[in-house]
Amino acid sequence: MVVTATREIAEKKVGTKVPAATGKKEAGRWRGTVLVVVLRLAVIALCLILWQVMSGPVIPEYAVSKPTDVWTALHHLLGSSQGWTDIKTTSFEVVVGFGIGVAIGTVMGLVLGSFPLAGRVMEPLVAAVNGVPKIALAPLFVLFFGIGSWSKIYIAATGVAFVVFYNLYLGLRLRERELVEIIQVMGGRKHHVLSYVTVPTLAAPFFAALKTGGPLAILGVIGGEFIASSEGVGHELFTSAMNLDAATEFAGLIVLMAITLILNGILGQLDKYALKRLGLATRHASGPRP
Numbered sequence: 001m002v003v004t005a006t007r008e009i010a011e012k013k014v015g016t017k018v019p020a021a022t023g024k025k026e027a028g029r030w031r032g033t034v035l036v037v038v039l040r041l042a043v044i045a046l047c048l049i050l051w052q053v054m055s056g057p058v059i060p061e062y063a064v065s066k067p068t069d070v071w072t073a074l075h076h077l078l079g080s081s082q083g084w085t086d087i088k089t090t091s092f093e094v095v096v097g098f099g100i101g102v103a104i105g106t107v108m109g110l111v112l113g114s115f116p117l118a119g120r121v122m123e124p125l126v127a128a129v130n131g132v133p134k135i136a137l138a139p140l141f142v143l144f145f146g147i148g149s150w151s152k153i154y155i156a157a158t159g160v161a162f163v164v165f166y167n168l169y170l171g172l173r174l175r176e177r178e179l180v181e182i183i184q185v186m187g188g189r190k191h192h193v194l195s196y197v198t199v200p201t202l203a204a205p206f207f208a209a210l211k212t213g214g215p216l217a218i219l220g221v222i223g224g225e226f227i228a229s230s231e232g233v234g235h236e237l238f239t240s241a242m243n244l245d246a247a248t249e250f251a252g253l254i255v256l257m258a259i260t261l262i263l264n265g266i267l268g269q270l271d272k273y274a275l276k277r278l279g280l281a282t283r284h285a286s287g288p289r290p
Contacts, residue, residue, distance in 0.1 A: 065246035073247035074254055077236075087255060089149065090221055090233040094259065097153040098217040101160025102210065108161065109168025119169065130162045135223045147228040156220035160213035167209035171202045207271040214263045218256065233259075 048067045055066045065073075077083035108126070112119040138155050145151040225234025233252050240248040 061246075062244055063246060065250060069247040070250040070254070073245075074251035077248065077251050077255070082231075083236075086231055086233050086236050087259075089231050090225070091259060093149050093152040093221045093224075093232070094156060094217050094263070096149075097156025097221060098160055098213060098263075100153065101157035101213060101217065102164050104157060105161035105164025105209070105213075106168060106206075108165040109172070112165075113169045113172030119173075123169075126162070126165065134159045134220055135227075138224050138227045141224070142228045147230060152221045152224035152229070152232070155224040156217040159216035159220045163213045163216060164206070164209040167205040168202055171205040174201070203275060207267070207274065210267050211264065211271070214267055215260060218260055218263070222256070 051064070052067050055061050055064050112122055112126075134155060137158060138151070141151040141154050145154060221232070222234035222237070225232040226238050229235040233255055237249060237252045240246075240252065
């Protein structure tokens with residue numbers, strides 16, 4: 001009914017008939033979207049029911065708690081000033097660490113990718129440092145910057161910087177040399193090469209690095225808070241685990257998932273906006289959109 005009414009309004013405004021196939025296609029897309037959402041909710045509901053029923057008789061309740069207890073713990077966490085202090089601390093560390101890591105990785109990738117000799121000299125050294133697990137560097141950062149926020153920020157920045165560096169560095173190396181030469185033969189200058197070759201080539205790997213680096217920033221912050229911290233979601237998770245408080249542990253994990261979804265959503269919108277502004281082809285996901 002809604003699709004039919006929409007088509008009739010469009011016909012009156014434009015003065016031509018809108019093909020019925022268009023309306024059917026739109027209706028099919030909406031039905032597909034609704035079906036996906038319903039199935040997702042059904043899967044979540046089924047998991048929660050099984051969790052509630054199996055906790056105790058099948059799985060030790062002290063290890064997994066129950067959804068009802070987790071809900072109570074989550075309500076208490078979000079209703080307390082200490083809970084919001086932990087969330088704000090972790091969010092601040094993630095955002096600042098992510099930003100610093102992107103800045104460092106971008107500079108490293110562009111410099112070493114633009115100067116082949118420097119890239120050949122530094123690439124093995126960068127690979128060696130990147131091979132060290134970032135969590136193993138956490139005690140060093142704690143020694144340098146203390147147990148405050150800055151040690152977690154630099155742990156997060158380290159993981160993000162390497163991801164951004166490699167995506168940009170390899171992107172510059174894979175840049176089509178023929179296109180650069182054609183632009184130079186036609187009298188183009190460096191800013192023309194930047195606009196027509198370099199930026200379009202690096203746009204996709206750069207935003208892919210951002211989406212990959214977001215969870216790495218959260219992982220670095222939480223790992224640092226596990227090792228040494230006085231506040232933060234990671235500190236709350238560690239304390240709950242030591243106290244065998246599974247309900248609060250799962251409540252903290254839900255908060256972390258919410259932070260991850262928000263960060264990924266922001267990066268996804270930034271990706272779409274930037275690609276649209278750059279005039280690059282829109283990437284269509286296969287299947288109906290959720």
